[in-house]
Amino acid sequence: MRAAVVRSFDHPPRYEEFATPEPTGDQVLVDVLAAGLHPRVRSGANGSHYTSDGRLPLIPGVDAVGRLPDGRRAYFVADDDAPGTMADQALLDPRRAVPLPDGADPVVVAAAMNPAMSSWVALRRRVSFTPGQSVLVLGATGNAGQMAVQIARHLGASRVVAAGRDAGRLETLTDLGATALVTLAGDPEQAAARLGEAAADVDVVIDYTWGAPTQLAIPALLTRRTDRSAALDWIQIGSTAGADITLPSFVLRAANLRIMGSGQGSLTAAGIVAELPALIEELAAGTLSAAARAVPLAEVERAWTAPVEPGRRLVLTPTA
Structure with missing residues (x-):
């Protein structure tokens, strides 16, 4: 598959070939539709986040909207030990996933959820x-x-x-x-x-x-x-x-x-995921305002360092 790949903490990810991850247990391989470029993603990619273990290479991305093999769409948070979500495909753990309501924009959800x-x-x-x-x-x-x-x-x-x-x-x-x-x-x-x-x-x-x-x-x-x-x-x-x-x-x-x-460790993954359906419903209904700009995953290296309009979040779209 193609993915954003970090091979040095001193350089932005590059778009290149990477081995497709193999599902284990209940995991499902999904097609990624949109993955947000959050500050949490940047700190993971430069090795400065408190959860970083220093291992390279890595695929950045902590969450995404993906399409399951049966066509359903879901927002999901990546497992801690799974490759990141900025790739053509990623591993979805059903325990960390929430179905998207009909009509929900995957780019807006990917931008706003984190x-x-x-x-x-x-x-x-x-x-x-x-x-x-x-x-x-x-x-x-x-x-x-x-x-x-x-x-x-x-x-x-x-x-x-x-x-x-x-x-x-x-x-x-x-x-x-x-x-x-x-x-x-x-x-x-x-x-x-x-x-x-x-x-x-x-x-x-x-x-x-x-x-x-x-x-x-x-x-x-x-x-x-x-x-x-x-x-x-x-x-x-x-x-x-x-x-x-x-x-x-x-x-x-x-x-x-x-x-x-409040963050990883102070709350269980199950506790966090339990709150996601209600939040997604509010985003889908337009109750909460979020601005997003979609960028093709192939342009990740340029997008990583490009200036972004204040208040707008970049979302990488592998299928763009």
Whole structure:
């Protein structure tokens, strides 16, 4: 088969011949219709993701929409030990697959499921989120953050504070459900102060930044809370601003702060997959907005480094 193949962590994948994977157990070999080029895929392909084992060559891709031998279409998440999905064919494990509703666009599903899944699963599985609570999305101007704003409102958030650096994209989030906007541009201390003023009393933080913005934001929010004993669930999902923070010990004693992660390992694969049918239904119905651009898999090397319009996700289509 033809596939995107990584032979060096220092070079983008190349389109070349690769051995077709052999199904084992309940796995099914499917024709790939669309596979999203997510940040998670990029970090796996350059060896920087925390699940990387350093083995090469590899086929990137963590999920896809595929066509089964009987013609049915399904969205699926690749097994951890299976080749990736950026290929003509890939292995589908029925335990990690969800049928596509009639009329669902495979390119839109492939583009949106990964970024949408992060906040959808976090709010439905990692915390006891209830309608009427309020949410801060830290890093709201990225693709996943934009989806998180929509999902928080869809799940019943009474307030959604959206914080991000991209001023142009930040302004668009009001139409997607944000009730307050906070820019993270400029002086970091001043940005943290703005966050504290706007979001001190939120119930949940969905954090895609970590690093310096989070390090400053945690004390800024906690020291301004009306009731410090009220629980604040801080869900760490991404680390676009840095992998580490320094957390003063006093904030853990002086407020009811609960920090947790949401991702591979903090949730079972079965738990994640159980949430996918409802999310796919919302995407198919157009409840959640997602922008995608399809690119033929044969152009993967060029697409890997080409600039992408903000807010749009690349989807590789082997059958294009």
